[in-house]
Amino acid sequence: MKHLITLNVNGDDYTVACESSRTLNEVLREDLGLTGTKLGCGDGDCGACTVMVDGDSVSSCLTLAVACEGRKITTVEGLAKSGEELHPIQDAFIEKGAIQCGFCTAGMEMSALNLLKKNTSPTEEEIRTAISGNLCRCTGYYKIVEAIDSAAEKMRENK
């Protein structure tokens, strides 16, 4: 069954004709060309596909695109919308060297955003819990935790 749906992604509306069986991850990457969001395990375990839907982080590999009609979707491309100034989370990841191969980064940053929207001064344990659904096979998490802590500080200062 094909559906004509309108998705609001990073503030822009996109109308797509898609099968019910297509995931949000597939539509974002293949139809809209937003390949910042990755596909890792496809089972909701690794977090590489994390995006925000209506302000909450979700696994886009386990979300049907057709179920997202009328909902607000934010991907990593929406963090620095203008393309000029990076989001404080992105700045902090660069500054702290929290990126190695980069495959987990988009998901990590979306999980960081989900945390910092709800908790502006997280403890280290809260940061670790917040990214417990995001696997990194390069850096060993320490620099990522540091980056999120630093981003929290930047975001508090910017307020």
Add this chain to the structure above:
Amino acid sequence: MSLSKFDYYAPETIDEACRIAAELGEGAMFMAGGTDLLVKMKRKFLVPKAIIDIKKITGLDEISYDDEKGLVIGPTATITAIENHPLIKEKYPAIAEAAHATANVQIRNMASISGNLCNAAPSAENAPVLMAMNARVTLTGSESTRTVPLDEFFLGPAKTVVKQGEMMTAINVPVPPKSSGTSYQHISARGKVDISAVGVGAMITMNGDICEDARIFLGAVAPVPMMAVKAQDVLKGNKITDELLQTAGLEASKEATPITDMRATAEYRTLMVAVLTGRAIDESRRRAA
């Protein structure tokens, strides 16, 4: 791992959802968060011809409490909403703790407890505590509605009493008895983010030093979440001492029938049932005070 094709329906009322399910018959499945359903579909364990998405039904995500009826959890309330709900944290802390123990942040933002129960994994994180607290679930079909005690709900791995065309429309947890306390104790290989290798839910009702009533349920150590009858029996009517905690734990481990799988060996699970049962009883009775 792409999904096979299916028809998608997003009804706006329970009546409409049940009518669509009745019309489509076999092969139509209800979906809340979809986090278990889509994984099973990707692996072709399930190949539904239609999905009925119940998330668009207004009001089904409500969580409410009153002093007579107790707690009512709507079938599309997310697990995140349950773990963070102030009244659940205050009056039903073990329910919030089991919710927090479920999967990871992203999955909890999507998934529901109703889905966790209907998926009927032996390891369903939210089942043991809800069973210990005498939860009942409401199942609605196009013709009738019925209420089933959760401890009669599971029939086997991925098998429940839910009939074709029925959807879970509420989870009701009675007001906890006076002087009762609850606990959820669990253990898994990777910290606390993956599925538990063993989970124990308990509700202990005290009368002074004496255990008046005990309900203990074990997860992931039998084909369904199971009642530890003998462990309950050794507690009832007795003073809870450290020795009795050990005895109850050992009784529970004798009742469990775990298997060896990727998450743990049967031997390890048997040992952990004893340890976690003891801890669950101990925390429950301390909370009862």
